[in-house]
Amino acid sequence: MLAYTTPLWVVPGAWLMLGEPMTVRRLAGVGLGLLGLLLIFNPLAFDWHDRNAVLGNGLVLLAALCWAISILYVRAHRWVTPPFELVFWQALLATCLLVPLALLLDGVLRVDWQPALAGLLLYGGFFGIALAYWAVNTVNRTLPAATTSLGLLGVPVFGVACSAIALGEPVTLQLIVAMGLILGGIGVGTMGGGRQRG
Template sequence: MRESSLSSRQAIVLLGVVVLIWGTTWPVNKAILHYLSPIWSTAIRSCIGTLVLVILCLARGRLVLPQRGDLPVVFSVGLLHMTAYSILGNVGMQHVAAGRSVVLAYTTPMWVAPCARLFLGEAFTLRRAIGTVFGLLGLVLIFNPLAFDWGNHDSVLGNGLILLGAMFWAASILYVRGHRWIGEPFDLLVWQALTASCVLVPCAFLFEGPPQFEWSVPLVGLQVYSATFGIAIAYWAINKVNHSLPAMTTSLGLLGVPVFGIVCSSLALGETLELSLVASMALIIIGIAIGALPEKRAAA
């Protein structure tokens, strides 16, 4: 299927599928931590996802080496997003509920706006400032300094690591924005995933030693789902969507991921759907949406 062959309706449906996939991968990844250590979980998932991407590229006849000018974006996405973000998110999720984790992780667009002004010279308008304030209010509500157990070092560490991971993802987005592309983004995805896998496996051996777990049907099923759908299929689908829908429509549509992630975590893992978490999620999503809407739309 050619990139331009999707109708708007098909692209919107495919975007909905991506939201469902990425929303469900959070409780799935949380469940995997019952069987695997966090870095090995990330490494194995990355290797399976890379293999599936290779198969997809071969099927499309598009397995081509990246050109020299695209190597920086291969390494930036592979190391900052697929490696650092994934490791920090998985390690942090050991001590944080999956629902709270997905909300913290999706604060990424909120960090992009002010950093884009600082590093890329993009305008930091009043609307983006208001959106950032809404997002920060949502973070304050999540932590609630008066009620948060600051004596629980595991909880503090877990929340902090996930937020740090979101900032690494933001750094990756900033570089992608400023990169002058030579090849197609999807053609580079397999090399980004391969870069991440080549770093994650040694990191897992270094920090966690040889993998110590017993293969079981639930573990295999969870890992295959997370890798195949969460990495390979979802990235393939979002690439198709990006070629068929305006970037603003896609970015706003992806705000459904933390919403669906919280619902799935509550249903699948029995996590309590706290009112403060729902309210903070609403504030963060409103803030991101305000900052992402085009000027004319916002004025209307």
């Protein structure tokens, strides 16, 4: 859930760097959405004495900051090549950076290659990474950065709903309130924040 704290960085960044208005609606939307994420994450139940857990969550917050920078950059960039033509090169660059890092940190893993595993990797790589990244960049080029980041708060809500339906995970009152806050934050923060520049 910490990965979706992106609007916390995007809204002030879009105001400072892109000249997007920091309206009361946007600030209220960010506040409601982050309050919902806070309810799901529940920092009171988190083991703050576990160094690995704190480091891991710190890295997730760093990833959210990097995602915010990406959203702001995509919005400010003057595009010459359409995002779809760049997806392969972006994925290749990420692979070249992440594979050596994974080998350095975790070593060579033994993988029991099965057709099902290969299918899952292809599905995840194509739909979960390449197609999803292209779609987000396409939306991000059209909508204000703050609107895009607030809209992405719907991802954890969708994930929770899917896990409840597909895996039978319990939906508690706290979860319902959190999802309501997130959806309310998206609604409040994106109203009137339509298309500004193509």
